[in-house]
Amino acid sequence: MNPALVAARAGLSRGWIEFKQTLTTPNDLIAILITTCGFLAAMIWTRHTHLPGTHFSLGTTMLVSVLGLNVGVYGVVTMGDLLVVEREDGTLLRAKAIPNGMLGYLAGKVVNISGQIALTTATTLLIGALLFTGLAIGRPGSWLTLAWVLALGLLAMLPVGAVLGSLFPSQRSAGPWWLLLLSGLAAISGIFYPITHLPVFLQWTGQVFPLYWLGLGMRSALLPNAMAVVEVGHSWRHLATFGVLSAWAVAGLVLAPEVLRRMARRESGSTVAARREKAMRRT
Amino acid sequence: MEDVLDVRDLRMRYGKTDVLNGVSFAVRRGEVLALLGPNGAGKTTTIEILEGFRMRSAGEVSVLGADPAHGGEAWRARTGVVLQSWRDHAKWQVRELLAHLGRYYAPYSTASVTRPWDVDDLLETVGLTAHARKRVRNLSGGQRRRLDVAIGIVGRPELLFLDEPTAGFDPEARRDFHDVVHRLTDREKTTILLTTHDLDEAERLADRILILTGGTIIADGSADELARAMSGQSEVRWSRNGQRFVHAADDATAFVRELFRQCGESVEDLEVRRPSLQDTYMALVRQAEQGAPHTLTAVAA
Numbered sequence: 378m379n380p381a382l383v384a385a386r387a388g389l390s391r392g393w394i395e396f397k398q399t400l401t402t403p404n405d406l407i408a409i410l411i412t413t414c415g416f417l418a419a420m421i422w423t424r425h426t427h428l429p430g431t432h433f434s435l436g437t438t439m440l441v442s443v444l445g446l447n448v449g450v451y452g453v454v455t456m457g458d459l460l461v462v463e464r465e466d467g468t469l470l471r472a473k474a475i476p477n478g479m480l481g482y483l484a485g486k487v488v489n490i491s492g493q494i495a496l497t498t499a500t501t502l503l504i505g506a507l508l509f510t511g512l513a514i515g516r517p518g519s520w521l522t523l524a525w526v527l528a529l530g531l532l533a534m535l536p537v538g539a540v541l542g543s544l545f546p547s548q549r550s551a552g553p554w555w556l557l558l559l560s561g562l563a564a565i566s567g568i569f570y571p572i573t574h575l576p577v578f579l580q581w582t583g584q585v586f587p588l589y590w591l592g593l594g595m596r597s598a599l600l601p602n603a604m605a606v607v608e609v610g611h612s613w614r615h616l617a618t619f620g621v622l623s624a625w626a627v628a629g630l631v632l633a634p635e636v637l638r639r640m641a642r643r644e645s646g647s648t649v650a651a652r653r654e655k656a657m658r659r660t
Numbered sequence: 661m662e663d664v665l666d667v668r669d670l671r672m673r674y675g676k677t678d679v680l681n682g683v684s685f686a687v688r689r690g691e692v693l694a695l696l697g698p699n700g701a702g703k704t705t706t707i708e709i710l711e712g713f714r715m716r717s718a719g720e721v722s723v724l725g726a727d728p729a730h731g732g733e734a735w736r737a738r739t740g741v742v743l744q745s746w747r748d749h750a751k752w753q754v755r756e757l758l759a760h761l762g763r764y765y766a767p768y769s770t771a772s773v774t775r776p777w778d779v780d781d782l783l784e785t786v787g788l789t790a791h792a793r794k795r796v797r798n799l800s801g802g803q804r805r806r807l808d809v810a811i812g813i814v815g816r817p818e819l820l821f822l823d824e825p826t827a828g829f830d831p832e833a834r835r836d837f838h839d840v841v842h843r844l845t846d847r848e849k850t851t852i853l854l855t856t857h858d859l860d861e862a863e864r865l866a867d868r869i870l871i872l873t874g875g876t877i878i879a880d881g882s883a884d885e886l887a888r889a890m891s892g893q894s895e896v897r898w899s900r901n902g903q904r905f906v907h908a909a910d911d912a913t914a915f916v917r918e919l920f921r922q923c924g925e926s927v928e929d930l931e932v933r934r935p936s937l938q939d940t941y942m943a944l945v946r947q948a949e950q951g952a953p954h955t956l957t958a959v960a961a
Contacts, residue, residue: 378766378767379767380733380734380737380764380767380768383763383764383766383767384763384764386763387760387763387764390760391760394752394756394760395751398751398752402751463748466746466747466748467743467744467745467746467747467748468748468749470713470743471743471748471749471761471811473713474711474736474740474741474743474812475736475737475761475764475765475815476733476734476736476737476764476765476768476815477733477764478764481764644713645708645711645713645714646704646708646711646713646741646743646744646823647704647708647823649743649744649746650744653746
């Protein structure tokens with residue numbers, strides 16, 4: 378059988394094993410719960426606040442936009458962080474030492490992260506459906522849009538995570554940047570408040586990045602159609618959403634393999650040993 | 661016999677520092693070769709170049725008939741690298757991890773070599789059967805090292821690389837490790853290249869020892885050959901008429917022949933002591949570090 382196909386399949390089961398490990402490791406589970414509950418608390422807080430110019434709940438809008446933000450959190454931060462950590466601890470070197478190991482490793486990451494996103498999306502939606510009003514989840518079109526935005530958004534985000542994860546030299550140096558990067562981007566991407574209330578140049582900046590379009594796509598899927606009035610151009614702009622997310626996905630899938638290859642090329646037993654020694658000295 | 665590994669005039673330079681100054685050697689199929697040398701001699705650099713994990717500055721290198729810098733995945737499948745685990749795969753169960761990593765080798769089975777190694781058989785070989793369901797992070801240091809070996813050989817490699825395999829081991833872990841390597845060479849006829857700064861380990865495991873100092877090979881031969889070629893002075897002890905004698909001889913055999921010729925049957929308690937490999941090694945390294953242009957080659961052609 379084709380070795381690359383065998384490795385890809387091994388990678389899929391690797392991802393599933395890792396996902397199950399995440400669910401049975403208290404620390405990982407608590408981290409997921411804290412993020413999910415933190416956002417939920419903010420939404421519940423603003424449940425009875427109205428979006429300016431409408432009688433629609435700000436909390437409900439936020440809930441839907443956060444589903445988009447989650448793809449960014451897991452696709453970029455979790456992906457990047459895992460890559461930094463697993464380069465440091467030698468997991469990546471092990472993958473490099475077996476035939477097609479890197480392919481299997483990356484396939485595993487995609488499955489593991491997709492699983493985590495599916496889990497948080499389902500949890501958030503379930504709680505949202507119980508506690509919030511106004512979600513338009515009765516139409517079949519909602520689920521279709523949700524599916525393609527999630528999938529395309531993940532394709533746009535994962536390579537960004539992989540590239541950033543390859544560039545950071547260590548987990549310690551990467552830590553603070555993730556938060557800064559993501560909260561800054563979320564602020565100008567209309568996740569917590571409509572982007573139309575920002576200065577025009579920030580609106581344009583926000584629209585360059587995929588996070589805005591992920592949030593917009595989610596809102597178009599799960600909010601009543603009338604809510605498009607608070608968006609740029611009073612439209613859900615499906616075509617533009619598809620276009621921008623695709624552009625990021627294509628650019629990322631072209632760039633990421635080369636960056637990953639360069640990063641992996643530097644890995645050897647002595648580089649991992651040197652990092653281990655450095656870490657030992659710190660503790 | 662066929663050369664599994666052929667290195668000619670290998671050079672490595674970092675910035676302005678030469679780490680390897682023209683290293684040449686070959687390894688035959690089934691041979692266990694130890695690269696022995698003090699820290700900083702260039703052992704790790706050499707083995708990482710051969711593993712395909714590091715680019716060389718100059719020289720010709722052939723590993724299993726290919727340049728390791730462009731080995732490709734099929735080539736990778738025929739090699740095994742034993743890496744020292746640290747925190748990687750901490751949440752995995754031992755058996756689960758070995759079964760997973762083995763899957764990648766399945767397409768590379770040949771008529772003579774079935775890949776991967778059967779997991780239960782492999783666990784048995786490295787002595788981890790009782791710990792098959794343990795998570796990796798709950799293994800003891802010695803068990804973890806055995807897992808490292810198992811991961812390195814799960815694809816039944818023709819050529820296995822071991823870089824400082826027992827650095828930081830306690831004596832028991834070291835003995836366990838040596839047992840596993842012996843089992844591997846006896847049963848699988850695997851060709852092994854290992855680096856170590858431990859002379860005892862080199863002597864125990866290797867068919868042939870290369871001594872590397874300052875980026876140059878200063879000696880090449882079996883432990884016996886090295887000791888003999890370095891010769892130095894042997895110590896001859898005997899007693900005669902109840903009196904004990906000690907003499908340091910350059911050529912012990914000639915000295916003893918002469919001794920018997922002169923004293924005949926009155927010679928008793930004869931003892932000839934060769935310098936130990938430890939003495940040889942220390943002398944060689946000292947010489948090399950003092951810049952003596954001394955190269956010793958003791959290969960039995």
